Amino acid sequence: MAHTHNKQGLKIIYRVIVIFKFFKKIFSVNEPTASEVEAGQESRAKIYPRSEHCISRAQISENALKVLQRLKKADYDAYLVGGCVRDLLLGREPKDFDVATNASPEQVKQVFRNCRIIGRRFRLAHVFFGREIIEVATFRGSETAESDRQVVHEDGRLLRDNVFGTLEEDVWRRDFTVNALYYNIRDFSVVDYTGGMQDHANAVLRLIGDPDVRYREDPVRMLRAIRFAVKLGFTLHPDTEQPIHTQAELLKSIPAARLYDEALKLFLAGYGVQTFEMLRHFGLFAMLFPDTDKCLETQDHDFPRLFLIRALENSDSRFADGKSLTPYFLLAALLWEPLQLAAEKRIQQGEHETIAYQNAANEVLSRQIKITAMPRHITQSMRDVWFLQNKFSKTFGARPYRLLEQPKFRAAYDFLQLRAETGGADPQLVDWWTRFQAADEDLRRKMTAPPKGNASKGKGKPRRYRTRKKPEAPQ
Template identity: 40%
Template sequence: MTSVPCDTDSTNDQALVVPRAEHCISRKQIDENTLKVLYRLRRHGYQAYLVGGGVRDLLLGRQPKDFDVATDATPEQVKGLFRNCFLVGRRFRLAHIRFAGNYLVEVATFRRQPRPEELPADTDEHFFFTENVFGSPREDAFRRDFSINGLFYNIEDFSVIDHVGGLQDLADRRLRVIGDPLVRFTEDPVRMLRALEFTARLGFNLDESVRQAIYLRAPLIAEAATARIREELMELFRHKVAAPVLRDAQSLGLLPHLLGGFEGEVETFELLEQIDRRTDSGRPIEEHLALAALFLERYRHACQAQEIQTIGDAIRIANHLLVPHCGYFRISNAIRHQARELLVGFFRLARGRGRRGEGRFLRHPFASASVELFSLWSEASGREQELAADWRQAIEGIADPSAKKKQGEATRRRPRRRRKSRRPPVDKKA
């Protein structure tokens, strides 16, 4: 099977079309609501393709988490076909079609890069304008980020259409940028982080041109919107690839620009691996746990260097680390407080058993989560494993009512004997 080169200037304008008999995608694998959208668009004379990650995952034998649709119908025309459609986005106009069960199908109109003479005179309007110039399926494919995300599934004849060489890259298990990586990363620096995420999630190799471009364009990611970076970071944790992606980001010089000068230590990445395994086991990841894991080694070293002994000083150091990060990424005080509680709880646990106030601490709402973080760190580092087991046993005893009952019965005092009255006996005859 041959594919066309990923070059918008290529004279070969013929896409590779793979008929139904030669690929593994079946309509049975596609959500029925997505099929309804595809078929209704086709019945009304519009082109309708399944696009992006859904096609990629189906070809890899993976179950997509959602499906996206691309069409030549404008957002307003899509809205006219579906009563349950809502148009979203001022910069990039999309149609969201909602179904029962809070299921959403996103429909985008084919876009293209505008020609220089089409751009508005006001340069401030260029970005908004370029995001909403409609085009052909081929032009839309070349606007996408990676070749493996530029594949289309045609609902009309069930074929797979490849304009950008994505099928060959899937076969080679290679991640490649559509177009010049230096240009594409300059357009959107967040693509650098997404490139590392896809290689980790899919087990692909990063194309050498992409690797070099990340190294050269790494400082640009500091200019990306903090809300996007924050969400992309949490996606790494949700997809159980935080450890390999952030480790690669550090080796390529991306991590310090991504997290405002942050430099991860070996122990940090080992702890993140444990966090990824925890998420992979079915435990949901929350932002305060991710924050605490990122800053735990720096917190430990700071407490040791300053020979911290009091809880007040432990709280001060936690705030010193977390406040700048949370302020930069606009993370709420509630999440910052929860991350701080985990770090301070770790400090308490690391001091060992038998401290004053231990029973009160074990009944604290964050005691169980702190013990879990301490256990994850112990497994990752190979240190304090007996202490971690001891703390787990202690917290289980607090949480298990039957254990508390047994403990109470063992320590219950004997009932006092009733003292005999010293009053003189009453003379009943009198």
């Protein structure tokens, strides 16, 4: 009897719960979702009117203004966003001008006949004005990872992202707060949802959102954090800095072609020395150039590091002077010590010096291109610079003349100078080649003449080689 009463009591309780849930669903307010919480943050955007910032239309590219005005005229929202706004606030001349809009790529193409849609991970519109390209991106949305337009790898990396949204959603998809400032062409104000203006004033680089999640979405953000901190002279926010020490290994999942592009941005932007030191501090340099990092860790003397620093200083100086930079030269310097060690090991095993260096170059480059996919013309130029180093010691006869005619002679000579400055080559040899390049023909003959007692070797005249006769065909 008691058992029957208990059973009936449980049924009544169950019915009450069902009825309660039914009425709660109808009358109660739903709990906010993550995106709705984010939207609550978005509503607190701060608007900085023209009187409260230093950006002037006179500083903005004429073609970028055309894009903004024409999108506005077509009744679309249009903002300058990202690095160009950040640089304008710093009083710098932006390299590129990027536009964000609520118009889809196809709608942008309808407004601009000189437009091309590119990209797979996220489609963009490029508007062409001669050699200048204005990149126009549609606001990105904050759809969940289950969206059929957004693909996330099991390790957290974002592989494809074509989810469009609103300005408010777009903000939270950007990387750093100082890169999430929007210049509104309608009233010339700056729109700030993330505290980027304050971080800008405090010279702080802070990642938007949870750093662990954001780095897993795209590990290259760790490299970008280093690059921007060095370039801008900003300090990393503690929350942005701390995970880098433990997540450097995530870079191994990034395609080698993309890491090559990032390496060029890191080292060829005029801040190579500071970037190198900061990358090593966080363990990121070892992810990009593991052979080089291993040499720097194990060498008893400091020549390899001094040579690298000098090469980076040379590139930084050329950048500051507005001179051209050749990626192969710096890459050859970055991998010079691994090449030396690999070649020396082969020579000790009995290989001829020339063959040893050729095989060592194949060995070092084959490992490196799996990490940073250097194009063939780059690796070939690196080989040329490397292999010419041993030929500089041949200063008699016709060899100096032939070496002088090599297409990569000047780069190889500069490389030799760097080696000499850091104890890796004979300074007198560099002096000899410096004088030889500037000498007239008479002086060159004297400089290349064999030492006395070896007159039979031709006194610097070009050596003539015999051609071997072809064997006769058997009768």
